[in-house]
Amino acid sequence: MQDPRLAKIADNLITYSLDLQKGETLYIEVRGEGLPLAKEVMRQAQAKGAYPFYRIIHPSLQRELFMGMTEEYASRLKEIEEPMFTKADAFLAINGVINDTELSDVPVERRQVYGKVMREIFRHVDNISKGCLINYPTWALAQKANMSLEAFEDFYFGVCSIDYAKMYQASIPLHELMQQTDRVRITGPGTDLQFSIKDIGKAFAVGRRNMPDGEVYTAPVRDSVNGVITYNTPSTYQGTNFENIQLRFEHGKIVEATSNNTARLNEIFDTDEGARYIGEFAIGIHPLILHPMNDILFDEKIAGSFHFTPGQAYMVADNGNRSAVHWDLINIQRPEYGGGEIWFDDVLIRKDGRFVHESLLGLNPENLLAD
Numbered sequence: 001m002q003d004p005r006l007a008k009i010a011d012n013l014i015t016y017s018l019d020l021q022k023g024e025t026l027y028i029e030v031r032g033e034g035l036p037l038a039k040e041v042m043r044q045a046q047a048k049g050a051y052p053f054y055r056i057i058h059p060s061l062q063r064e065l066f067m068g069m070t071e072e073y074a075s076r077l078k079e080i081e082e083p084m085f086t087k088a089d090a091f092l093a094i095n096g097v098i099n100d101t102e103l104s105d106v107p108v109e110r111r112q113v114y115g116k117v118m119r120e121i122f123r124h125v126d127n128i129s130k131g132c133l134i135n136y137p138t139w140a141l142a143q144k145a146n147m148s149l150e151a152f153e154d155f156y157f158g159v160c161s162i163d164y165a166k167m168y169q170a171s172i173p174l175h176e177l178m179q180q181t182d183r184v185r186i187t188g189p190g191t192d193l194q195f196s197i198k199d200i201g202k203a204f205a206v207g208r209r210n211m212p213d214g215e216v217y218t219a220p221v222r223d224s225v226n227g228v229i230t231y232n233t234p235s236t237y238q239g240t241n242f243e244n245i246q247l248r249f250e251h252g253k254i255v256e257a258t259s260n261n262t263a264r265l266n267e268i269f270d271t272d273e274g275a276r277y278i279g280e281f282a283i284g285i286h287p288l289i290l291h292p293m294n295d296i297l298f299d300e301k302i303a304g305s306f307h308f309t310p311g312q313a314y315m316v317a318d319n320g321n322r323s324a325v326h327w328d329l330i331n332i333q334r335p336e337y338g339g340g341e342i343w344f345d346d347v348l349i350r351k352d353g354r355f356v357h358e359s360l361l362g363l364n365p366e367n368l369l370a371d
Contacts (some may be wrong), residue, residue, distance in 0.1 A: 002036055005157040009134075009211070010040040013092060014048065016164060017132040017208055022049035024089035030056045033096030034136035041092060055084070063103055069110040074117035085121050089130065095297070096136035097144075104239025111238060112271055115324035119312075126209075126314060134160070134211040135297050145293035159288045159298070162368075164207030167214060170368060171204050171285065173359040174216045178202045181344040184220075184281070186306065188333055188340025190230030190246060193308070195220035197281065201317040205282070214286030214301040219319040220278050223252035229308055232337055233292045233299055233330040240264050241294070245329060247310075252277050254310065269310065274323030279313035282306060283342070283350070284330075287365030296328045303365050304334035304353020306342065 014020045026045050030038050038054060045052040085091060103111070115122075125131050135141060135156070142152035182198040202218045231245045240261060248256040254276040259265045269275045284305035292299045300307045311325030333340035334353030342350040349357040355364055362368070 002040070003153070003157075005161070006037055006040045007044075009037065009157065009160050010044050012161065012164070012207070013041060013132060013134065013211065014044045017211060018090045018092065018130050020045055020048060020050050020090055020130075024050045025087070026050055026052040026090045026092060027084055027088035028052055028054040029091070029093045030054065031093060031095045032057070032059055032098040032136075033138050034094035037094055037134070037136055053088075059098055059103065063106060066103060066106040066110050066114065069114050071113050071117060074114045077114075078117055078121065081118075082121055085125055091125055091131035093131075093133045094136050095133060096138050097140040097295075098138065099140060106239075108238065108267060112324060116272075119324055123312070123315070132209055132211060133297065135295065141293070141295060144295055145298075155288075159212040159286060162212075162286070162288060164213065167285070167368060168204060168206040170362040171206055171216050174283065174285075174363060175202055175204060177344060177349070177357070177359065178216065178218055183345050185343040185346075186229070186308075186331075186340065187343075188230075188331065189232070189338040191228065191331065191340065193225070193227040193229045193249070195226070195252075195278075195281070196224040197221065200319050203314070203316045210297060210301075212286060212289065212298060212301055214289070214303075215282040215284050215307075217280055217282035217314075217317055219280050219313045219317045219321070220252070222277055222319045222321055225249040225252045225278055229331065231308075231329045231331050233302075233305070233332055234294050235296065235299075235327070235329055236294055237268060237327055249278075268325060268327070271325050272323050274321045275311050275325040277310070277321045277323075278308060279311045279319065279321045279323065279326060280307070280309035280317065280328070282309070282328075285363050285368070287368040290334075292330070292332070296330075299330050300328045302330065302332055304337075304350075305330050305332045307331070 042052045137153045137156040142149045186193045197218045205215045207213045228248045234243045243260045245259040284302045286301035289301050307328045307330045309328045311323040313319050313321045339352040
């Protein structure tokens, strides 16, 4: 029997996230599990007079594909895949993680070849098309969150069904304040970071591009970042688990990077020139996501967090940085994680994960959740 809560999630995706209209085409990509949600989305899309089509990607087959990857192979794949992405009016990725380490033994250079060749397609999906990424509750995700599957499903449906229209309205003052801001300073345990966001675009992420969602983001002026940051949230990248990542910046560039796996960390930052510069700065605001589960789609939205992302910039908040890497690394500033402060032009806007600036109080969890 299908979980009736899937219909609500599908409706959010069709009517709010994708704003799918009659006559439009919708490309649905199921990565691993997630067929029940895909079927419900297809039903609702067809009921609106839209034309959904789909592709199912299995991680074990992806491993075989990447193991044989060459530049010529990637170029051939691009010829086939590009029209699916660029000719569709909307794109939905359902990420149903089966085995998060399936690709961990694929040589780094093979994945990098694929990433570089496909970069413009990924950029189109991230910036131009109507697109949304949603995770699907699986045993693997529940295990990462240290929950039973039933508890994780309840958590998942709660965070995906929140009133994103209300979150959008509450985010407007933060968006406006960021537009007026030049200098940002962030402090906390192992962190003292300064940079400028002047004249860089600012954007909302409140259910349109991701589900769950909840952030307001921009990017630093590329060469303005100076200082040190210590991330207190574990992160998995290309199958490798990282903890205690610390980065030191000079004139925007990562000049020193350490972690529990320093050698592998620096391999990632040596992917290309842009991987050692920051492409995104975002403030997380989802009131129901409070603790990390080593899944970026959830962790980057944690209430009281921010992420500072090495690699590719988004077009809407473009500082000119280009890279095959876009790695959302997260720091939580609530007291139980060590606290911290964010300052805009020498004005304290958030302390220990709570907004203290008068215009931003509506973003604190109790206000976002109030009826």
